[in-house]
Amino acid sequence: MRYKTKRRLSLLVLVLGIPAYIIVAVNLIDLFERPSFWVELLVYLGLGILWIIPLKPIFLGVGQPDPDDKKD
Incomplete structure (x- = not known):
């Protein structure tokens, strides 16, 4: 995948994507009876980490200089 893409x-x-994911996660938790504070905290922590697993390749190297940029 090209750097600019x-x-x-x-x-x-x-x-x-992240705001939509947060809205979906909160609505899913809201469907169930309110769990204890610690269970709810663990669920939100798990969901907070879960989103990055499939998207990690997209974010790798984005903060680096463009490797395709020729400065001659």
């Missing part, structure tokens, strides 16, 4: 896709995920 990765940057745009990672920005799209951060601006639109």
Whole structure:
């Protein structure tokens, strides 16, 4: 995947994907009877880590300089 594509896709995920994921996660938890504080905390921590597993390749190297940029 080209560097510029990765940057745009990672920005799209951060601006639109993460807020949508948070809304879905909160609504899913709300469907069930309210668990204890510690169970709810563990669920939110798990969901907070779970989103990055499939998206990690998109974010790798995004903060580095563009490798395709030729400065001659």
